[in-house]
Amino acid sequence: MPSFGTPTDLSPSPLAAVERLLRARGHRTPIGLHQEKTAFPPCAEPRVWERAEFGIAPHEPAPPAGVPALRERLAAVAGARRGTAVDPDRILLTAGATHAVAVVLHAILRPGDDVLILSPQWLSATGLVHAAGGVPREVPVFLELSDPATAPGFGLVPAVEAAVGPRTRAIYLNNPNNPTGHRLDAAQLAALVDLAERHDLWLIADNAYENYDFSADGFRDTATVDGADARTFAVHSCSKTYVIPGARVGYLISPPGCAETLVKRSPHTLRSVSTVAQFAAFEALSTSPGELAARRRLAADAYRLAAEALEIPHTAVAGGLSTFLDLRAYGDGEEFVRRCAEQGVGLVPGRAFGEHCAAWARLCFTAAPPQTVLEAVHRINKVYGKGAS
Amino acid sequence: MPSFGTPTDLSPSPLAAVERLLRARGHRTPIGLHQEKTAFPPCAEPRVWERAEFGIAPHEPAPPAGVPALRERLAAVAGARRGTAVDPDRILLTAGATHAVAVVLHAILRPGDDVLILSPQWLSATGLVHAAGGVPREVPVFLELSDPATAPGFGLVPAVEAAVGPRTRAIYLNNPNNPTGHRLDAAQLAALVDLAERHDLWLIADNAYENYDFSADGFRDTATVDGADARTFAVHSCSKTYVIPGARVGYLISPPGCAETLVKRSPHTLRSVSTVAQFAAFEALSTSPGELAARRRLAADAYRLAAEALEIPHTAVAGGLSTFLDLRAYGDGEEFVRRCAEQGVGLVPGRAFGEHCAAWARLCFTAAPPQTVLEAVHRINKVYGKGAS
Known part of the structure; x- marks a missing residue:
């Protein structure tokens, strides 16, 4: 057979690897805290539905930018979040946040351009940059900012600025951050x-955890920072906020004047x-703010319960659905994850989130009901207590 | 704001342009024969549904390759079509045929590689090659083969072989062909x-119209030709066969040994x-072969009715859902489409299907019920009879 094209770094999914481990161990009651999700009902x-309800029938294909009724509802939600009206024409419906980031990267990168990724990062970020022909450059910031010992002396801007090169085109960040739960204020x-203005860079703001900012100030949409809107691609997902990850619906709010390029x-x-997935999002968007706030409080409670039990x-964690376990005293994150899988607990090795994170592992504290998470924490405490082999 | 990356040829959709024309003319009863679809029920x-029915709940995210129960059902359908078992592991679920072709192109192309496209072609084909960093090379064959005056003297293989260059990686074809309705035997x-073997090329076989082959022999899956399976990416869509274009579900059958690369x-x-879209496909796949055959006959009848009335x-047409109107005696296809829009009939200018097709236009004969299509044909006959301005 003929050969494939440019080989890119297409590592197998670390989540699938963890699931294989769990299956291989055959534990009676495995608790998967490796997936980033909640146990809340969808x-x-x-x-x-009837055409009149959504302006389109289930079997009809949606327009490329999305069903108008949904874009209008999303624009209203975005307007409320931003405190200023958002034109529905700036919204592009996507098949989840992954698709949104992929469309942006393909639009802004020339082959070999690089993207600064505030690290540790969402585990798909570097692969998406590779697949778009770009070069991902991880900029370690979140562990430094998370640690009370290092945070006061750490310069966020100098760290990022030192990584800017002649081919840098964008900065990618997710805030609150997955996997650390750290929140940039x-x-x-x-x-x-x-910094982005000085170097004329795009910002790709991944807002997947917008509903799970536990801080007193609440979620801060990067696009609402002075000057940000003109250069920020705001990526949103319905998966975490509305608990419909199976629908695979996300959306992108482009800077003014940029939406047409992305929609094309x-x-x-x-x-x-x-269309059926868009209708699921349309219905989910009528969830009351009170219900969403209640879920935010439940997620915060789940974190506190896990944090108190964790040895x-x-x-x-100031937001998001996971905490990053510091295994530097234990040794290797991969080894720890394997041992935890033997005890029927799924975690993700830290290396998936950044090259400098081999001695860490991610735990999602909302992936199961609180008592089940507690049971998992007890199991992994024991693994930790025994130390590495 | 910063600039975008490599500018690629991202022409606006010709379908959207036709819809703007129809709206601008404000005709009382517009008949849209520009979209490639059927008026059959979904x-x-x-x-x-319950998890037990499909192995996954509606709100849960599907595995990257697709829901196992659906892949198994698709493999069974493909096995019946091919007359030989197809391993479900070779099947990748995609968000429609467009997504399937995009994934293949990104996998096989290095920047600047070219793809031979048997032309006229599906209107997204050239754009997909551009977007994947490749160079589309249209190879006019279908009009030559369709015309009884030119067909006997036309050499399909010499025409394609003359277009093979050092950077050629693949041949793309859809068969039966959209827009001409021609069928390669x-x-x-x-x-x-x-030819593909001699030059070590991939084949991308777009089988969107597999249910609408009106010939006595019936649909011939390119992958079943001797030697083809090892180099053929077979692209399938649920949109036309099962009338669920809104679900946006397609699938890709990769050559043996290649699926893993595509799935990654x-x-x-x-x-x-x-997941909701995959469930729609899962249900649609239980449609009886008899019902699908009945729809094929209805589509063939719709063609005959239109063909008899067309002046x-x-x-x-030997298959597919459209015929290509030869406007060489009239003049320009764009002008003809504008005049037809004034009369409330939507067609697509031929240029969207190939650089050499400016004097043609596509008419989908199943996009409305037969009597409505007849009414449209009467209107466009009059436009044709008056000649260009």
Whole structure:
């Protein structure tokens, strides 16, 4: 057979590897805390609907940018979040946040351009940059900022600025951060926006955890920082907020004047997002703010419960659904994850989140009900207590 | 704001342009024959289901390659079509045929590689090659083969072989062909496979119209030609066969040994196909062969009715859902489409299907019920009769 094209770094999914480990161990009651999810009920269930309700029938293909009724509802939600009206024409429906980031990267990168990734990072970020022909450059910041011992002396802007090169095109960040749960505040975001302006970079703000910011100030949309909107691609997902990860619906809010380029590019990845999936998002969006706030409190409670029980050092979580376990005293993260799998607990080795994170592992504290998470914590405490072989 | 990356040829959708024309003319009863679709009822409606029924709940994310129960059912359908068992592991679920072709192209192309496209072609084909960093090379064959005056003297293989260059990586074809309705027979497909072997090229066989082959022999899956399976990416869509284009579900059958590369690459476009969309396909797949055959006969009848009424020369249709109107005596296809839009009929200018097709236009004869299509044909006959301005 003929050969494939440019070989890119297409590592197998670390989540699939953990699932293989769990299956191989055949533990009676495995507890998967490796997936980043909640145990909350979904905000919408599939059903048939009449055309009048959504402006389109279930079997009809949606326009490339998304179903108008959904884009309007998303624009209203975004407007409320940002405190300023958002034109629905700036919104592109995507098949999840992964697809949104992929469309942005393909639009802004020339082969060999690089993207600074605030690290540790969402485990798909570097692969997406590779697949778009770019070069991912991890910039370690979140562990430094998370640690009370190092945070005061750590310069976020100097660290990022030192990584800017002639081919740098963008900075990618997710905030609150997955996997550490660290949250950049308004002043830090403003400093990053200033840096992006000085070097004329795009910002790709991954807001997957917008509903799970536990801080007193609440979620800060990067695009609302002064000057940010003109250079920020805001990536949003319905998976965590509305608990419909199976629908695979996300959306992208482009800077003013940029949406048309993205909307023209998206049909070169897929013609449009599934209409049935868009209807699920449309229904889920009518979830009350009170219900979403209640889920945020439950997630925060789940973190506190896990944190109190954990006998393993870990990052302090201000938002998001996971904490990063500090295994530097234990040794290797891979080894720890294997041992935990033997005890029927799924975690993800830290290396998946950054080259400098081999001695860490991610634990999602909302992937199971609180008592089940506690049981898992007890099991992994024992693994930690025994130390590495 | 910063600049975008490599500018690629991202032409606006010709379908959207036609819809703007139709809206601008404000005709009382517009008949849209520009979209490639049928007026048949969908083979599945959305509904809620229990996990046991599909092995996954509606809100849960599907594995990257697709839901196992659906891949197994698709493998069974493919096995029946091919007359030989197809391993479900060779099947990758995609968000429609567009996504399938995009994933293949990104996997096989290095920047600047070229793809031979048997032309006229599906209107997204050239854009997909551009977006994957490749160079599309249209090879005019279908009009030559369709015309009884030119067909006997036309050499399919010499035409394609003349276009093979040092950077050629693949041949893309859809058969039956959209927009002409021409059908390559087993001998022609075998000659193309032989050519691909000699030059070590991949074949990308777009089988979107597999259910609408009106010939006595019926649909011939390119992958079943001797030697083809090892180098053929077979692209399938549920949109036309099962009338669920809104679900956006397609699938790819990779050559033996190649599926893993494609399955690893797909999550760099989107994490997995929407679970609700996959369930729609799962249900639609239980449509009886008798019902699918009945729809094939209805589509063939719709063509005959339209062909008898058409006073415009057009391609003879052996399969697919459209015929290509020959406007060489009229003049320009764009002008003709504008005039037809004034009369409330939507067609697509031929240029969207190939650089050499400016004097043609596509008409989908199943996009409306037969009597409505007849009404449209009467209107466009009049436009044709008046000649260009």
